[in-house]
Amino acid sequence: MPRAERERQMMDAAVRTFGQRGYRAASMDEIAELVGVSKPLVYLYLNSKEELFAACIRRESEALVAAVTAGVEPGAPADRQLWTGLVAFFAHTAENPHGWAVLHRQARMHGEPFAAEVTKMREALVAYVTGLIGATAREAHGTPDLADRDVADRDVADCDVAGLAQALVGAAESLAAWANETPGVSAKEAAATLMNFAWTGLGNLMAGERWTEQEKRETAHR
Amino acid sequence: MPRAERERQMMDAAVRTFGQRGYRAASMDEIAELVGVSKPLVYLYLNSKEELFAACIRRESEALVAAVTAGVEPGAPADRQLWTGLVAFFAHTAENPHGWAVLHRQARMHGEPFAAEVTKMREALVAYVTGLIGATAREAHGTPDLADRDVADRDVADCDVAGLAQALVGAAESLAAWANETPGVSAKEAAATLMNFAWTGLGNLMAGERWTEQEKRETAHR
């Protein structure tokens, strides 16, 4: 059996085991047994538990980012792009529940070598979302009206595009985990739920609505 | 030293250790040493690592629910209640990072004895949010019109309150992490961002708006 193939098998088994058991509880014995080889071969190819875990994180995070960004239609309206990305995200995490578990639950609770890789992935997604939000904000207010546009841009940008993007990604991550462990929730349904939750809100936000402690009821239910 | 006090110390140490290291990596030795007692005493009082972990989850989840629901003003408008709850949530998790880590990151990745406790907590919070959403929906459509109200209720129920709650908690958690590592973002600001993100959206949801794949741009930018 050629090495590349074996390495792929090992990573598959490792992702599954790390995802189910967690980094600490996963044992190299179990991984080797899943592949049907002896432990020394795993070490020969992947050096250590730590490196194996890091390799899993890297592979899964790259696969996820690729899946999410694969279907983008550059010219499409921002909300359509977001919808496409969300469907891809939920579909990918549904098909790779162990990989998603590794990224979402395991990788973040173990020191720097691992968290950094996840942070990189998250930043890629946040950047993607941030771009969409910025574009939509500009559209909503019409590009020709520069004064307005500047105000709107600053409103949205200054306010906290970054925070909103974080919230969106966090919501998506959490929903993905929930969708994975709740039977009967499809990727499209999860994406729709999130659009209802986030986009409809974001859309109004772009249109200039703001929630404040005092006047929220009026503006919210206008 | 009276037993109750010692038990409290032990749970404090355990929450801290479990939160930092994770269930597997946490060691009873470290917990005992943090308290300054011998291991057998920990076992005498708390029986086993598993029971200790379960006790931690129970205590922390009750504390979190209590904190979130403490400030409720029963008669207040729903969005004000949500705002109050979110501020309390961000404040509590910021003050109890280890407890929150135990609930959010550790408890879910370990077999049934633990997940159940977290599910209980989650249900309490979801019930709280569901109540708010239901109340708001009723307000929005006018309580006298029963037919309408039923429709609204069912609409909200169908689009999965549980999913929305997941999204909300995920967004909240993500924002909390981001707020913690971004200087100059307070608990209140994080809560305000989340209100902008979620409530303004939820508010429109209640008012009957729906995002669908075809008509989203029109409705969103109405």
Add this chain to the structure above:
Amino acid sequence: MPRAERERQMMDAAVRTFGQRGYRAASMDEIAELVGVSKPLVYLYLNSKEELFAACIRRESEALVAAVTAGVEPGAPADRQLWTGLVAFFAHTAENPHGWAVLHRQARMHGEPFAAEVTKMREALVAYVTGLIGATAREAHGTPDLADRDVADRDVADCDVAGLAQALVGAAESLAAWANETPGVSAKEAAATLMNFAWTGLGNLMAGERWTEQEKRETAHR
């Protein structure tokens, strides 16, 4: 069984095992089994193989230096002191062959934590011998004659008291190892052999004789 006693037993077993097998080949399992306890207890008391080895080296080197310097009669003639020290040295190494093996054979071939301790011991012995050689040189030439004495001192000191001491200690170490593994060689016999080898030579050296490449035969057999 009290901890101090157990620790002593463990060190005894460790010295024996390290001495016979070497650092790498010695196994913690074997040491624990020799003592009749489980491995975790060895780790609880002595932390690691490395620390255990270091503790053995320290204990044995202190015991050896103590044995050699115990019998010194401060006022006695230098050669008598040397004889006394050598007998003590050979007697101690004969009684503690494993300890001596640890110091002489094992400790020096493993990185810095260990070699340093042996170097310390060796320096203590070299200092002891250096003192004797210097004293004897002064005696041999008569203290009143300052001019002569200075010359003699410089002769011996400059030449290489340090080198001679190193040679003596090395010869003793080597002889001790040989005596240990050769049946029928007593401590006194080993000491006598070394006195014949070294002292009779040193005595003549003190008296002003020098071996040089050209004139050696004449001076040596004068």
Add this chain to the structure above:
Amino acid sequence: MPRAERERQMMDAAVRTFGQRGYRAASMDEIAELVGVSKPLVYLYLNSKEELFAACIRRESEALVAAVTAGVEPGAPADRQLWTGLVAFFAHTAENPHGWAVLHRQARMHGEPFAAEVTKMREALVAYVTGLIGATAREAHGTPDLADRDVADRDVADCDVAGLAQALVGAAESLAAWANETPGVSAKEAAATLMNFAWTGLGNLMAGERWTEQEKRETAHR
């Protein structure tokens, strides 16, 4: 690459590795990698770690004996021969530190297959030294006087030539180590120091002098 050449490379790498790491800590992987070949080839040529180690010992011990005995001038006076041999010894060990480490430190601490080879080497050197001592003794007492000669021979034999050789080698090794770490001490100077230490003493031994516990001071300072 012809087999003989490859075998030489392998032994070079093995000597270096065994000398630096010790028998146990040396790994066949490292040796193969140093040569730049695969492990199976090492096994094909040299069969096993044990045989490889034995081969190293044999090669290095033969090289050392050859180096020491290479410069002998059969007719020369004994002390000149000793001097020549010592210089050769110091020079060879300084140039082949790994080989010397293998012979001196590693070979003796591992069971019978290895020690035997070292014993053979040691016997060759002892025989060489014994020859010198015997010759010198005969010279000193005059060859015609057979009775005397027998006495002298027996004297030397009784006081244990093997022990003296051990002392000499130990002194030489210790001096070699000291010379290596003390700047400005050459092989020749080390050899000279050792001659001062040993030969001047040995010379007097040959001439019939003996150190005894009672009369040492008188004889030593005659």
Add this chain to the structure above:
DNA sequence: AATGAATGAGTATTCATTCAT
């Protein structure tokens, strides 16, 4: 109320060695 002494069962990692090609 509290502990010193002790362990069975695991976990990551390494190494000499072989087989098929």
Add this chain to the structure above:
DNA sequence: AATGAATGAATACTCATTCAT
């Protein structure tokens, strides 16, 4: 002449847990 693939057996070290006091 040479290697890629593979492993059985061992080794240092850890941990939850108990018992006698």
